Amino acid sequence: MLKVLGRANSINVQKVMWCCGELELEVDRVDIGGPFGGNDQPAYLAKNPTGLIPTLEDGDFVLWESNSIVRYLAEAYGAPPWYPADRRHRALCSQWMDWYLAALHPSMTVIFRQLIRTEPAKQDGTAIEAARRQAARQWEMLDAHLAARPYLTGDEPTMGDIPAGVAVYRWYALDIERPETPNLRAWYDRLSGRPAFRQHVMMPLT
Numbered sequence: 001m002l003k004v005l006g007r008a009n010s011i012n013v014q015k016v017m018w019c020c021g022e023l024e025l026e027v028d029r030v031d032i033g034g035p036f037g038g039n040d041q042p043a044y045l046a047k048n049p050t051g052l053i054p055t056l057e058d059g060d061f062v063l064w065e066s067n068s069i070v071r072y073l074a075e076a077y078g079a080p081p082w083y084p085a086d087r088r089h090r091a092l093c094s095q096w097m098d099w100y101l102a103a104l105h106p107s108m109t110v111i112f113r114q115l116i117r118t119e120p121a122k123q124d125g126t127a128i129e130a131a132r133r134q135a136a137r138q139w140e141m142l143d144a145h146l147a148a149r150p151y152l153t154g155d156e157p158t159m160g161d162i163p164a165g166v167a168v169y170r171w172y173a174l175d176i177e178r179p180e181t182p183n184l185r186a187w188y189d190r191l192s193g194r195p196a197f198r199q200h201v202m203m204p205l206t
Contacts, residue, residue, distance in 0.1 A: 006053030012066035021196025081156035093160030100163035107134040143181035
């Protein structure tokens with residue numbers, strides 16, 4: 001059985017668990033990190049020297065970095081549409097996964113940590129607003145892209161939708177000002193209709 005080491009409220013763990021849910025994989029998830037601790041212990045660091053979560057165990061194979069885990073699961077256990085048959089289509093999936101990591105994740109992380117994990121008296125309003133504006137520009141770019149297609153790479157969801165998909169839930173769940181992005185909202189609504197997304201992503205922000 002697959003094992004995922006990491007707490008359920010981690011956005012990176014949510015990527016992996018949502019992917020597992022869509023692929024109907026049997027998974028044993030173990031609470032690691034945050035209030036559960038354990039990610040600084042020698043046994044965990046021997047598997048994942050970064051001390052971050054999640055870590056995947058597939059038999060004697062160990063893999064860390066959430067986007068890499070999603071790609072591995074989709075290739076090893078998935079099929080179209082989640083793992084497209086065409087290599088160019090797969091390249092587009094990777095493009096959007098990497099875009100999320102490089103362009104969107106940093107600003108979304110600032111907003112989330114400030115508003116959810118920092119007590120109000122210590123929140124940095126200037127940093128929040130700067131990150132909100134930066135994130136909004138990225139979401140507006142994605143909104144324009146989605147005007148021509150229901151999902152990031154075409155007519156069906158793929159592994160390429162997963163990283164930005166977990167982030168778009170937070171974008172709409174956070175108490176912030178958002179620009180009008182009807183195509184983005186329609187994409188989010190489509191994702192929200194998926195049972196695996198609701199189970200593994202749409203949980204209270206903590």
